Amino acid sequence: MALHDKFGRQITDLRISVTDRCNFRCVYCRSADPENYRAKDEILSWPELYRLAGIFKTLGVRKMRVTGGEPLVRPGVEEFISHLRDLGVEDISMTTNGHLLSERCARLVSAGLQRINISLDSLDAAKFERITRTKLFASVMNGIDVVQASALAPAKINAVLVRGINDNEVQDFAVFARERDVVMRFIEFMPLDADHHWNRSLVVPAAEVHRRIHARWPLEEIPHHYSETARKYRFADGAPGEIGLIAPVTQPFCGHCSRIRLTADGKIRTCLFSKEDHDLRSLLREGAGDEDLVTYITSVVMEKEEGHRINEKDFHPPNRSMVFIGG
Numbered sequence: 119m120a121l122h123d124k125f126g127r128q129i130t131d132l133r134i135s136v137t138d139r140c141n142f143r144c145v146y147c148r149s150a151d152p153e154n155y156r157a158k159d160e161i162l163s164w165p166e167l168y169r170l171a172g173i174f175k176t177l178g179v180r181k182m183r184v185t186g187g188e189p190l191v192r193p194g195v196e197e198f199i200s201h202l203r204d205l206g207v208e209d210i211s212m213t214t215n216g217h218l219l220s221e222r223c224a225r226l227v228s229a230g231l232q233r234i235n236i237s238l239d240s241l242d243a244a245k246f247e248r249i250t251r252t253k254l255f256a257s258v259m260n261g262i263d264v265v266q267a268s269a270l271a272p273a274k275i276n277a278v279l280v281r282g283i284n285d286n287e288v289q290d291f292a293v294f295a296r297e298r299d300v301v302m303r304f305i306e307f308m309p310l311d312a313d314h315h316w317n318r319s320l321v322v323p324a325a326e327v328h329r330r331i332h333a334r335w336p337l338e339e340i341p342h343h344y345s346e347t348a349r350k351y352r353f354a355d356g357a358p359g360e361i362g363l364i365a366p367v368t369q370p371f372c373g374h375c376s377r378i379r380l381t382a383d384g385k386i387r388t389c390l391f392s393k394e395d396h397d398l399r400s401l402l403r404e405g406a407g408d409e410d411l412v413t414y415i416t417s418v419v420m421e422k423e424e425g426h427r428i429n430e431k432d433f434h435p436p437n438r439s440m441v442f443i444g445g
């Protein structure tokens with residue numbers, strides 16, 4: 119059985135947010151306000167997540183990414199990854215802020231994690247700490263080193279560029295890719311920040327990032343699968359490392375989207391910018407059988423939006439920020 123939407127796109131990729139909690143407060147994601155997490159019983163339990171992962175697998179989902187909030191703050195994440203491996207999920211990955219990675223990397227690898235994305239928005243410790251509102255630059259860098267010495271290498275490093283904050287570091291990040299042999303991915307800032315500070319002038323277009331790196335170190339495009347969100351480049355001079363450009367704002371890739379999201383509180387989101395969520399948790403907790411869940415998921419996916427409409431005049435940001443959606 120396979121999941122298709124009404125535009126003929128097949129859904130093969132599920133992002134599972136295992137927690138809405140996070141030990142960082144990145145300015146482009148969470149608010150500086152006090153904690154506003156969901157109550158524990160609103161969050162899907164591990165057995166509920168195990169069951170749903172199995173159902174999505176039978177529906178043809180081949181890739182599952184564990185995210186959050188910060189996935190490593192929820193105890194039991196390694197066991198969940200082992201469960202995904204035992205289910206036979208083809209591609210198991212995680213997105214993390216990296217702060218707890220140095221102590222957890224070995225366990226994640228033996229649980230079956232295959233790929234990892236680590237967020238790193240500045241190479242300058244003071245600036246990193248201003249962006250994330252933490253004092254944890256050194257532990258994240260240490261986490262990256264541990265990953266690079268593990269079976270998860272090469273790490274994908276995600277930087278969200280915000281004009282006037284870290285856009286002056288594009289070439290420094292390229293040097294980081296070359297020296298550390300990592301995949302350095304630049305993500306356009308999207309209107310998903312809790313404080314609603316996003317505006318178009320803060321977005322650093324991927325084309326600009328390409329121009330600035332290419333001027334110094336010519337880049338060659340690496341062919342990519344049509345459903346991949348990143349354009350990938352290698353350095354023409356043969357240096358190690360890779361560059362990825364993710365341009366949801368200036369070059370939307372909705373036409374090839376193969377992805378849906380499950381939020382920590384058990385809602386399906388068919389698009390990052392969906393106006394509404396679909397309440398799988400209630401159905402699950404009312405005692406639905408597997409067939410009812412399959413019918414519901416199939417009908418929700420059928421209604422997946424054609425595109426995100428960020429560039430339309432009447433666009434309104436969703437009421438959930440990235441930390442509550444699961445990036």
Ligand code: SAM
Nearest residue numbers: 147186187188213214215237276307308440445
């Ligand atoms: N806490 C983990 C982390 O930071 O990697 C995983 C969750 S985080 C929400 C997932 C990804 O979303 C991160 O790479 C983060 O940089 C990105 N992100 C958060 N807010 C964003 C925004 N407004 N625009 C673009 N990317 C954003």
Ligand code: SF4
Nearest residue numbers: 140142144147187215
């Ligand atoms: Fe936390 Fe990740 Fe959001 Fe930063 S981007 S506040 S680390 S969830």
